[in-house]
Each structure stands twice: as C-alpha cells, then as structure tokens.
Amino acid sequence: MIMVNEMLRRETKRAELRERIITAAEAELIEKGLSGLKARDITSRAGCALGALYNVFDDLDMLVLELNSRTLADLGTTLSSSAPVGSSSGRQVLQALAAAYTDFARDHQHRWMALFEHRLPEGKYKPEEYRMEQIILIDAIVPSLQELWPEISKETLAMRARTTFAAVHGVVLLSLQQQFVGIPLKDLKSEVGALVELLSRQ
Amino acid sequence: MIMVNEMLRRETKRAELRERIITAAEAELIEKGLSGLKARDITSRAGCALGALYNVFDDLDMLVLELNSRTLADLGTTLSSSAPVGSSSGRQVLQALAAAYTDFARDHQHRWMALFEHRLPEGKYKPEEYRMEQIILIDAIVPSLQELWPEISKETLAMRARTTFAAVHGVVLLSLQQQFVGIPLKDLKSEVGALVELLSRQ
DNA sequence: CATAATCATGAACGGCGTTCAAAAAAAACT
C-alpha cells in the first residue's frame, strides 16, 4: 500500500537538500567566483556528503545553471524596479536601465560574471527554459527603443535592442574585469551614461 | 674555460624548443580553444617531454600570456592595415577599425576569445609589458575620435576611446559566444556598423 | 678518457569532477 504522506515527506527532504546545496553554492560563488566553485567545498558547507550533490544535480554545470537562473531572476527584478517614476522619455528609461545594470554588475560581481564566464562542454546545450529567461531581459528594453524610433520595424528593433544591451554590457564587462584596458570603476557610470546618450540620440 | 660557441648553441636549442612549444600550443588553441589547452597535448604535439614545457615556461599561464601577446600583435597589424585609402573622415576610419576588429574576432575566434577568457590565479598579475600592448591598441582609435570631437579634452578622449572600443567589443563578444542573446552572426557586421554610426555622430 | 655540470625525462603527487559498491535508513510485510 502506498503511503502518500511518506512520499511527500521524502520529496520535501530532497527539496530541502537541494536548497541547502544551492544556498551553499551561491555563498561559495559570491566569495570565490565561478572558478573557485568546488564540489567538495560546496557539500561540506551544505553539511552533506560529496556524492549527495550528484543525487540532486546531474553535474556541477547543472548546479551553475541553477545559480545563474536565480541571478538572472534577481537581475530582472532589479531592472524592472529601476523605471523612473512618472512619465518619462525612452531615453530616460534606457538611462535608468543601464544604470541599474551597471550597479547590479558592480554589487554582485561574481554572480554576474558567472552568467558570462560559464560554458557548457562541447556538445551540451543550455535548456530552452534558460535561454528564455535571457530573451525576456533583452526584450525589456525594446519598448524604449520603439518610442525613440517609431518608424523602425519590429525585427530591426529586436536586433537593435541586443546591440544596445551588448554595447553597455561590453563597457561594464571590460571595466569590472580590470583587464584589457577598461574604464576605471569610478568613471564607469558616467561613461555608460555618455554611451546611452549617444545610443538614444534621435 | 668558457666555450662561447657552445653556450650560444645551447641558447639556440632552448629557443627552438620554446618556439616549437609555442607553435604547438597555438595550433591546439586554434583547434580546441583555451579550455581545451592541455600540457600533455601541447608537449606531445611539440614532440618533447611533458616536463620540457616547465623548463621553458614557469607554468601554463605564462605560455598562454605568450600566445595572447602574439594574438595581440596580429590584431594590431590587422587593425593598422585596415585604414581606408586616401583621405578619410574620422567616422570612416572608425568604421574600418570596427569592421577589421569584427573580422579578426570571427576569423580567429579561439585565439581572440583567449584574450578575454584567460585569468591569472588570485594574486598573480600580468607583466607590465603585456598591459602596454593592450593600451597601444586602444590608443589607435584616439586620433579618429579627436577629429570628430576636437573640443574634448585629451583625458576625456582617452576614456571615450575605451568606451567606444568596449561597446564594439561587447557586441562582437555576445554574438560570437552565441550565448546570452547575441546578434546572429550574419547580422553582426551591419549591427556593428550601425553602432559605430551612432557613436560617431556629431 | 674521466669527471663535473647541465639538461631532459616521465613517473609520481595532490587536487579536481564524477562514479558506484557498500552501508545506513526507511518502508513494507508477516
């Protein structure tokens, strides 16, 4: 006979372990960055055996995908709540989005970097669901661009949104990596502002 | 008694081995990308013992730095020879530079990616000489910007050069990584063109 | 040729992600 309660409790325990591992992994990621994320450190921090990680995730890559998924959600929330109050021009919205993106990247450096540093091994591809979360982010800037250039087609606009995002992203990335001649951190926000200004000129 | 000839010959042999290893490593990098670069594969391709690599380089990182240094030199040459013939506006020069950069990134993807993917372990820093090579690249676009905005101060211009480079870089990067919603490859060059157009508007 | 100095070699080490036989725990049954 099937004991439904027992089964539910087991699923709960499994979910709790999963959550403990994710929490531990996120803490490790924040402290040490993606390249410092080790299965043994994560599990000992989560208070479980090394093998437990592999009972809950296929491999480390899948755990990182879960972390990135959460970071993406946080980033989405941050961007959404960055909209300036009252009615505002497309340019103002773009400036607010870019500023919020820059702040997020600075304030959550390791988590943000992991979004872009992480690569799946040859032949493995990210789940469709994960790709969706990314597209949603980009689409958030389409309306502002549409307001600025009403005559441009929807397809071109979608492309221009990616280009705009990528341009801002590049400036933030090279600055935070402090590698390859990036903008000094103290000037980053003003330079991103200048960039968006140029990109949103009529 | 010192045998000068013998000493020279040994230095030569050492240099030849070094070059063989660099050549092998570059071939491996081109084929497999930075994450596929393995000491054992490199040395067996170079036809020497595993340990030989460590007689010539401190560690793999230093070998990668050497590879990146050469890629940077190639990139510099490519950009230098991209200048449009005849007298041309700052905007035209910028467009030519951006197009050449985009082509280089596409045609030498793994080597170009290695420039940005490679990180030294915590606490180790790139030699000054290597940082210089990077700065020279960026400075190549300053004159064009100066022609476009003669009234801007030298300091602001240097910053704007980095921002301009980083913006183009970001678009190319996200497109080639095919991760995070980047521009499809077929549209990359035209989007970079559109970006530079906006960035060089008076 | 003998001896000393130098160099090249690849087995061995420690750290990593991952697996899996075995132990522990839980569930089902009598």
Place this chain on the structure above:
DNA sequence: AGTTTTTTTTGAACGCCGTTCATGATTATG
C-alpha cells in the same frame, strides 16, 4: 515485534589535470 525489501546516503576510488623532481642522459671541462 522482528524480518525482508526498497531506497537513500556515503565517501573511497577512478581518471584527468597541472606541476614537481629524482633519475638518467648529455654535454662541457680537467
């Protein structure tokens, strides 16, 4: 209650990696 079956958890062990270093080979000097 005990006994058996099923499920879950565990960490030693495996293969791969960068790196080291005792050992043997090679070359320079006496």
